[in-house]
Amino acid sequence: MIYTITVNPSIDYVLQLKDLNTGQVNRTQTDVKLPGGKGINVSRIMKELDIDSTALGFVGGATGSMFEELLSQHQLKTAFTRVSEDTRINVKINAVDQNEETEINGAGPEITQTERDSFMNNLDSVGDGDIVVMAGSLCKNLDAGFYLDIAKKIQKQGAEFIIDTTGQALLDTLPLHPLVVKPNHHELADLFNVTLNNEQEIITYARKLLEKGAKHALVSMAGDGALLVTKDKAYKANAPKGTVINSVGAGDSMIAGFAGTFMETKDPIESLHVGAACGSATAFSQDIAVKAKIDEVYKEISITEI
Numbered sequence: 141m142i143y144t145i146t147v148n149p150s151i152d153y154v155l156q157l158k159d160l161n162t163g164q165v166n167r168t169q170t171d172v173k174l175p176g177g178k179g180i181n182v183s184r185i186m187k188e189l190d191i192d193s194t195a196l197g198f199v200g201g202a203t204g205s206m207f208e209e210l211l212s213q214h215q216l217k218t219a220f221t222r223v224s225e226d227t228r229i230n231v232k233i234n235a236v237d238q239n240e241e242t243e244i245n246g247a248g249p250e251i252t253q254t255e256r257d258s259f260m261n262n263l264d265s266v267g268d269g270d271i272v273v274m275a276g277s278l279c280k281n282l283d284a285g286f287y288l289d290i291a292k293k294i295q296k297q298g299a300e301f302i303i304d305t306t307g308q309a310l311l312d313t314l315p316l317h318p319l320v321v322k323p324n325h326h327e328l329a330d331l332f333n334v335t336l337n338n339e340q341e342i343i344t345y346a347r348k349l350l351e352k353g354a355k356h357a358l359v360s361m362a363g364d365g366a367l368l369v370t371k372d373k374a375y376k377a378n379a380p381k382g383t384v385i386n387s388v389g390a391g392d393s394m395i396a397g398f399a400g401t402f403m404e405t406k407d408p409i410e411s412l413h414v415g416a417a418c419g420s421a422t423a424f425s426q427d428i429a430v431k432a433k434i435d436e437v438y439k440e441i442s443i444t445e446i
């Protein structure tokens with residue numbers, strides 16, 4: 141079984157407008173509300189790929205109820221921990237004529253000790269051979285050690301983990317040997333406080349994540365595709381050409397494709413291929429990609445060793 145953990149889920153309020161003018165009244169062409177958060181998006185793509193997953197996380201208040209209602213149409217297996225403060229609303233602004241996406245993500249609810257304990261108890265069902273995907277930011281009062289606590293617990297229970305987060309929370313888990321870490325190239329540069337100018341430099345720093353303990357480093361590069369660094373090899377997936385509609389969730393989709401395929405095949409190259417197809421297919425869709433789009437995009441991707 142794959143478990144996804146979205147500590148800080150969201151309602152993604154996706155607004156499309158012609159131009160965004162800050163300091164002025166702007167009006168939308170279209171607006172949609174989507175159930176968001178990184179692990180949620182991972183579970184949604186897994187559903188498209190016909191892979192079983194259970195989505196975990198903290199959900200609260202009136203916005204939490206709305207989030208669950210929005211999610212219900214996707215028929216995911218969930219086991220959320222209820223909290224008293226509101227689930228956040230993240231605003232995504234696509235300014236069409238400016239060809240620019242702006243995101244404003246909330247800090248999320250405060251989690252009490254009781255709610256935290258109840259969440260940890262919920263992880264008792266994770267067992268041998270399971271994969272746990274931990275993805276996204278932490279709610280405002282949860283310290284960077286929260287992911288580390290989860291990783292230690294599920295590892296004792298025989299599961300492996302994949303982590304997609306930033307900064308110290310990510311670095312702290314590396315000694316526990318995550319199966320995959322997936323920074324984008326900007327996040328990778330920030331982790332080491334450097335500027336990365338080309339693929340060779342990205343590979344060099346991705347390899348440092350392996351030296352610190354990660355088993356695979358998957359570095360996404362938006363419209364430039366993705367790199368996978370393994371113990372002794374590096375591979376590139378191209379990003380096919382297409383009309384980008386809404387790239388929110390492209391990274392999550394990539395993780396879902398990679399993790400789901402890896403769980404079934406243990407083949408990192410095929411996992412990269414499916415992951416890249418899921419990522420680009422989502423970038424070319426309004427919402428998270430559907431299976432037909434993923435299959436279409438898969439044919440336009442090739443993996444090369446570099």
Ligand SMILES: Nc1ncnc2c1ncn2[C@@H]1O[C@H](COP(=O)(O)OP(=O)(O)O)[C@@H](O)[C@H]1O
Pocket residue numbers: 323324359360361362363364365366378379380381382384387388389390391392394416417418419420421423
């Ligand atoms: N504009 C795009 N065109 C084609 N593929 C894309 C585009 N944006 C993202 N993708 C695909 O989705 C993957 C993840 O996207 P990226 O934006 O790098 O992740 P994140 O959302 O985590 O920052 C990329 O590695 C690429 O394969």
Ligand SMILES: O=P(O)(O)OC[C@H]1O[C@](O)(COP(=O)(O)O)[C@@H](O)[C@@H]1O
Pocket residue numbers: 148150152175176177178179181230245275276277278387388389390391392393
């Ligand atoms: O937890 P964070 O880092 O604030 O990110 C949450 C946001 O990330 C998303 O999951 C999208 O992530 P990606 O674009 O990185 O794949 C949104 O649905 C959500 O609003």
